[in-house]
Amino acid sequence: MKRSFAVFGATGALIVLGAIFFRPAASAEVPRTPHDDAEILEHLATGASDPRENERARLGTILAAQPRDLRTAVALAHLDIEISRARSDPRYLSYAQAALAPWWEQADAPPEVLILRATIRQSVHGFDAALVDLDRVVAVAPYEPQGWVTRSVVLAVRGRYEEARASCAPLARLSSPLVFTVCETSIDGVTGSAGPAYARLAAMLEPGNGRAVRLTPGEIEWATSTLGEIALRSGHDGDAEQKFKASLAIDPEDAYVLAAYADLLLDLDRPKEAAKLVEGRTDNDGLLLRLALAENKTRGPLAAAHAELLATRFDASHLRGDTVHRREEARFRLGLQHDAAAALTLARANWDVQREPWDVRILLESALAASDPAAAKPALSFLDEHHLEDPRILAVAAQLKKGEK
Amino acid sequence: MSAARRLAARVLVALVTLVALALVATPAFAHKPSDSYLTLAVTGARVDGRWDIALRDLNNVMALDKDGNGVITWGEVRARQAEISEIALGHLTVKSDGATCPAHVGDMQVASHSDGAYAVLHFTADCALTPSVLGVDYELFFDVDPQHHGIVRIDDGAGTRTAIFTPRERAQAFPRTTLGKGNQLWSAIKLGVHHIFAGIDHLLFLIALLLPSVLVRRPGGGWEPVPRLRPALKDVLKIVTAFTVAHSITLSLSALEVLRLPSRFVESGIAASVVIAAVNNVWPILEEDRWTAAFALGLLHGFGFSATLMDLGLPRQNLVLTLFGFNVGVEIGQMCVVAVFLPLAFFARKTAAYRRAGLVGGSVIIAAIASVWLVERAFAVKIF
Numbered sequence: 001m002k003r004s005f006a007v008f009g010a011t012g013a014l015i016v017l018g019a020i021f022f023r024p025a026a027s028a029e030v031p032r033t034p035h036d037d038a039e040i041l042e043h044l045a046t047g048a049s050d051p052r053e054n055e056r057a058r059l060g061t062i063l064a065a066q067p068r069d070l071r072t073a074v075a076l077a078h079l080d081i082e083i084s085r086a087r088s089d090p091r092y093l094s095y096a097q098a099a100l101a102p103w104w105e106q107a108d109a110p111p112e113v114l115i116l117r118a119t120i121r122q123s124v125h126g127f128d129a130a131l132v133d134l135d136r137v138v139a140v141a142p143y144e145p146q147g148w149v150t151r152s153v154v155l156a157v158r159g160r161y162e163e164a165r166a167s168c169a170p171l172a173r174l175s176s177p178l179v180f181t182v183c184e185t186s187i188d189g190v191t192g193s194a195g196p197a198y199a200r201l202a203a204m205l206e207p208g209n210g211r212a213v214r215l216t217p218g219e220i221e222w223a224t225s226t227l228g229e230i231a232l233r234s235g236h237d238g239d240a241e242q243k244f245k246a247s248l249a250i251d252p253e254d255a256y257v258l259a260a261y262a263d264l265l266l267d268l269d270r271p272k273e274a275a276k277l278v279e280g281r282t283d284n285d286g287l288l289l290r291l292a293l294a295e296n297k298t299r300g301p302l303a304a305a306h307a308e309l310l311a312t313r314f315d316a317s318h319l320r321g322d323t324v325h326r327r328e329e330a331r332f333r334l335g336l337q338h339d340a341a342a343a344l345t346l347a348r349a350n351w352d353v354q355r356e357p358w359d360v361r362i363l364l365e366s367a368l369a370a371s372d373p374a375a376a377k378p379a380l381s382f383l384d385e386h387h388l389e390d391p392r393i394l395a396v397a398a399q400l401k402k403g404e405k
Numbered sequence: 406m407s408a409a410r411r412l413a414a415r416v417l418v419a420l421v422t423l424v425a426l427a428l429v430a431t432p433a434f435a436h437k438p439s440d441s442y443l444t445l446a447v448t449g450a451r452v453d454g455r456w457d458i459a460l461r462d463l464n465n466v467m468a469l470d471k472d473g474n475g476v477i478t479w480g481e482v483r484a485r486q487a488e489i490s491e492i493a494l495g496h497l498t499v500k501s502d503g504a505t506c507p508a509h510v511g512d513m514q515v516a517s518h519s520d521g522a523y524a525v526l527h528f529t530a531d532c533a534l535t536p537s538v539l540g541v542d543y544e545l546f547f548d549v550d551p552q553h554h555g556i557v558r559i560d561d562g563a564g565t566r567t568a569i570f571t572p573r574e575r576a577q578a579f580p581r582t583t584l585g586k587g588n589q590l591w592s593a594i595k596l597g598v599h600h601i602f603a604g605i606d607h608l609l610f611l612i613a614l615l616l617p618s619v620l621v622r623r624p625g626g627g628w629e630p631v632p633r634l635r636p637a638l639k640d641v642l643k644i645v646t647a648f649t650v651a652h653s654i655t656l657s658l659s660a661l662e663v664l665r666l667p668s669r670f671v672e673s674g675i676a677a678s679v680v681i682a683a684v685n686n687v688w689p690i691l692e693e694d695r696w697t698a699a700f701a702l703g704l705l706h707g708f709g710f711s712a713t714l715m716d717l718g719l720p721r722q723n724l725v726l727t728l729f730g731f732n733v734g735v736e737i738g739q740m741c742v743v744a745v746f747l748p749l750a751f752f753a754r755k756t757a758a759y760r761r762a763g764l765v766g767g768s769v770i771i772a773a774i775a776s777v778w779l780v781e782r783a784f785a786v787k788i789f
Contacts, residue, residue, distance in 0.1 A: 031455070031514035031525040037480030041515055041522040042460045044475050090438045091461070094552035101551070124552070285436055312519040317437045320554045321569055 045087040052083055063099060070110060073099045077116045088255050088284040093120050111141035115150060122154050125324045125353055130154050138167075145174040152183055159355025161191050161386055178204055178219055182226055190357060192387030194234035201227055221250035225257045232264065233357070235391040240264055255284050262290035267392060271297035282306065285313050289328050293335050307336050326350035330362045340369035351378060357390055364396040373404045436520060438552040441545060445499065447561040447581075452499050452506060452530040452539070457516055457523040462546055462553070463489060479515065482524060486513045493526055493545060500540030501532035539579045543570035563589070590730040597734020600710065601742070606675055606778065607706060609771050611739060613682035614644050614699055615746055616764050619754035622689070628764065630754040637754075641747055643696040645739050648703040653732045655707025660728055671708040673783040678702035679775035686768040710735065 034041070059076040063069060077096040084092030097120050103109040104117065114137045118130040131154055137147030152167035168183035181204050188197035205215075205223055215223075228243030244261035248254065258278055265274035275294035281287040288310050295303035314329050326346045334343035344366040351363050360379045367376035376397075382388075383397055442457040460477050463469050467488060469477050482489070490510040499506045511527035539559065546553040555570035563582035570577065601607055618640045620628040631637045658664040682698065684690065710731070753759040780786065 029457075029516050029518060031457075031516045033512070033514050034479040037478060037483065039479040040476045041479055041482065042464075042477040044461065044464065044470055044477065088436060090436055090552070091465070091550065094438055094550045095465075097551045098549050104551075283436070309519070313437070316440070316519040319556055319567075320437060320440050322437060 045089065052079060055079060056083075068102050070103075070113070073102070074112050074116065081116070081119060086253070090123070093123055096120055108136075111137045111144055111147065115144070115146050118150055118154070122150075122157070124322075127154055127158055127353065131158075138170075142170065143174065145171055145179065148174070149179065149183060152187070156187060156190075157354055157356055159382060159386070161187055165191075178215065178223060182223055185230060186226055189230035189233045190386065190388050192389060194230050194389050198227060198230045198234065198236075198239070201230065217250050221247050221254070224250070225254070225260070228257070229260060232260075233388070233390045235389070237264065237268060255281070255287060259286050259290060262287070262294065266290065266293055266297075269297075271295075275300060282309065285310070285325070286328060288313070289332060293331070296336055307332075310336075323349070327354065327359055327362055330366055334362070334366055334369060340366060340371075344370045344372060344375055348375060355382065357388060357393060360388065361390075361393045361396065364393065364400060368396055368400050368403070371403070373400045376400050438554075439546065439550055440554045440556050442518070442523075443497075443543075443555060443557045445539070445541070445557065445559045447536065447539060447559070450501065450506075450532040450535045452532065452536075454499070454508070454526075454528045454530060456493060456497075456526040456528070457518065458489075458493060458526065458545070459518070459520070460515075460522045460524060462550065463492070463524060466546070466549060467492065477522070482515070483513070489513065489524055490526060490528075494528060496543070496545040498540070498542040499530040499532075500542070501534055501536035502538050503540065504533055506530035506532035506536075537581050539581070540576065541568075541570070541579070542576045544575060547572045547575065586726060590726055593727045593730025594734035594737065597731040597736075598738040598741075599734075600731075601735055601738025604709075606679055606775070607709075608742065609775065610675070610679045610682055610702070610706065611645070611648070611742055612746065613679060613686065613768060613771050614648075614695055615641060615743065615750070616767055617686050617695070618644065618747070619750045620760070620764065628760055634751055637747065637751060640695075641743055644699045645736070645743060647696040647700040648706070649732065649736045649739065651700045651703025652707035652710055652735070653728075655704045656710045656732065657707075657728050659708050659711035660724060666708050668712055669782065669785070671705065671712065673779060674705045675709050676775050676779035676782055678705055680772050680779060683768040683772035683775065687765055687772075 056076065056079055059072055059079065062072045063076060066072070076099040080092040080096035080099065084090060084096070096116065097104065100113055100116060103113045106113075109117065114133040118133040118137070121127075121133070122130040131151070134147055134151035134154060137144060138151060141147060148167050148170050152164045155161075155164035155167060165184065165187045168180065168187065171180040171183055181201055185197035185201040188194070188200075201223060205220065205227070224243050225247035228240045228247060231237070231240035231243060241261070241264060244257055244264065247257045248261065251257070258281065262274045262278050265271070265277065271294040275291055275298060278287040278291045278294070282291065288306060292303065292306040292310050294300075295306060310332060314325065314332065317325055327350045330343045330346035330350060333339045333346060343362070347359075347363040347366040350359055360382060363379040364376050367373060367379075380397055380400065383393070388394075439459060439462050441459065441462070444455045446453045460469060460482065464477060467485065469481050469485065471481050471484075490513070494508050494510065497508070499508065508528050508530040511529060513527070514525040516523050516525045539561065541557060541559075543555040543557065545555060551572050553571075557568045557570060557577075559566050559568070559579050561579070561581050566579060566582070568574075568577050568579070617628070619631055619637045621631055621636075623629050655664070659666070681690065682702065685695075685698070750759065750763070753763065
């Protein structure tokens with residue numbers, strides 16, 4: 001008797017729940033007609049008052065009349081790249097590409113175009129194509145420091161540290177001591193010499209060290225945040241935090257530093273501070289990821305909504321055929337969706353393209369979560385070969401090795 | 406991305422433009438680049454288009470933010486509707502076997518996508534002939550934004566496909582999907598089954614009708630359990646078959662465009678039918694033969710099925726075959742419900758719990774839910 005009561009009670013409850021929840025979700029993509037002309041549909045990063053917009057318009061007009069005017073095209077492409085960084089908007093990278101259209105398909109384009117083309121290509125993870133361009137730049141214009149720097153950077157992303165370090169060497173003659181030092185120390189920081197690298201770069205920033213070159217706030221911000229990253233590698237979290245803070249004091253909007261600092265706060269189990277740091281930056285998918293991870297820990301009221309928004313951003317990227325966000329998507333799958341298998345698939349695919357510390361870490365973490373230590377092999381031997389010192393990464397590696405035995 | 410990679414951009418700008426403040430080029434997974442979303446639905450020689458274009462992209466080519474205050478309002482978009490349509494349709498050609506299908510602009514609306522607000526352009530392209538190969542030439546924004554992608558979904562009545570248009574893939578051709586008859590029948594059957602389980606209103610209607618099937622009314626009022634399974638089974642089969650026959654009739658009439666009813670009326674009617682069926686279990690309104698009620702109200706549900714069928718873009722080729730398959734699927738779905746429901750109900754029929762919690766309680770709950778739907782649908786309001 002009681003059992004049947006339970007059966008019907010449960011059935012009734014299911015019907016009610018079904019009726020309440022089983023309705024088609026009102027998708028935001030359903031078109032609608034606003035009723036009010038004053039309704040704001042979109043916020044632009046800036047109004048027409050931004051002087052950079054005026055400059056863009058001026059250069060654009062010249063270029064429209066003479067599309068093959070190299071000087072103007074290069075200037076406009078530079079401006080667009082700069083805006084793209086400032087506003088976290090990859091559309092401007094594409095506009096830069098449009099400005100370089102007459103030379104875009106030329107293998108023997110002028111060196112200044114090759115450098116810009118490589119910069120744009122590497123931003124969509126066309127690292128090999130970027131390296132082809134950069135190899136050509138250093139061959140035809142070895143006096144151009146930019147070619148060496150960018151080449152070193154792309155090689156480092158690929159985990160080719162020896163070549164990357166070699167590409168810094170000419171900068172000792174060709175550029176400022178700061179550029180040369182950052183180039184070398186950022187390689188040293190991930191190849192077993194983080195301590196000395198930190199000391200060497202920190203010395204560059206010492207006031208009154210007799211250096212002839214005066215550093216601009218931008219240079220200080222950049223060198224300071226680099227120091228923060230090197231400190232992370234040697235496990236000096238306190239120094240890292242201090243440097244990230246100092247860097248953000250100069251440029252509070254720097255999405256790269258915000259992301260690195262938020263990651264540190266998440267690692268230090270201070271999710272409230274991490275969330276506060278990046279709240280309001282849902283425009284930037286990388287910062288949205290940190291926000292969602294932090295809110296997931298603090299059980300913030302918007303945690304689910306932000307995770308959902310991030311999921312739709314990934315869906316939209318997949319729809320257009322993009323694969324550049326695998327590292328972040330792996331972190332999303334692992335940290336927010338607890339889908340270790342999916343995270344591991346992404347982390348492995350990502351490993352074929354990028355070899356930066358976070359790429360190592362996400363592959364190790366996913367392999368550990370998926371109980372598949374064999375999948376971590378490439379990252380483990382990479383660690384052995386290059387002596388990355390990051391204690392958090394080494395801890396995951398140790399767990400994996402223990403599990404294997 | 407490492408600090409060094411940011412360095413590349415920083416130094417690059419510093420050296421060439423001497424602006425040391427210029428920061429990083431790599432957008433650190435900031436956002437995806439620009440996309441537009443175009444859906445083309447082919448019905449005979451007619452192609453209905455819906456094109457979602459980001460307001461930020463339009464702003465880049467036509468300065469939508471007229472007053473330069475950093476926001477785009479609906480007024481600013483609406484005022485330049487004609488211009489937007491001209492830019493968009495000037496960069497798109499729909500072709501039927503090589504011959505251009507002239508496009509006519511319809512309404513403009515807005516929609517939100519993952520990365521912001523989009524203008525939604527509705528248009529129709531009229532082809533001279535039903536395309537056996539639908540051609541699409543897509544050129545929007547490629548000159549100013551080479552990383553722009555056009556994400557195009559084509560629904561030709563037999564299936565949907567997605568294609569990505571890029572500066573390297575500006576023209577693509579799509580032969581009409583031809584489904585084998587077997588496939589077509591199978592997909593229609595699957596859709597019918599799916600619809601029964603997804604359409605909670607049909608399910609509740611059926612359950613409301615089935616609840617009393619293991620009981621018979623006492624002459625003096627109240628219920629008593631049926632002695633054997635056989636009469637209950639007969640009762641159930643009669644009800645389910647009557648429902649199927651009825652909705653098959655109206656579904657076919659409506660799908661073949663012989664008879665059409667306004668959807669608000671149909672949807673409200675379906676909700677009302679669920680209320681009636683449920684209330685009838687507590688206070689008998691309809692006479693003893695519930696299969697006649699199932700038939701009468703089933704006629705209404707058929708119109709509802711037909712709307713689904715059209716919305717879901719079921720194969721419109723060989724409509725009769727499709728209708729047949731869909732009805733078979735609905736019947737299979739219903740039988741699944743019966744197969745779960747009847748043994749449970751038969752097992753519990755003698756208990757007071759079944760009569761009170763099951764029959765009366767269940768009916769009251771169903772009636773309550775359906776009443777909410779009825780109000781929502783009849784007055785177009787949202788309660789839950």
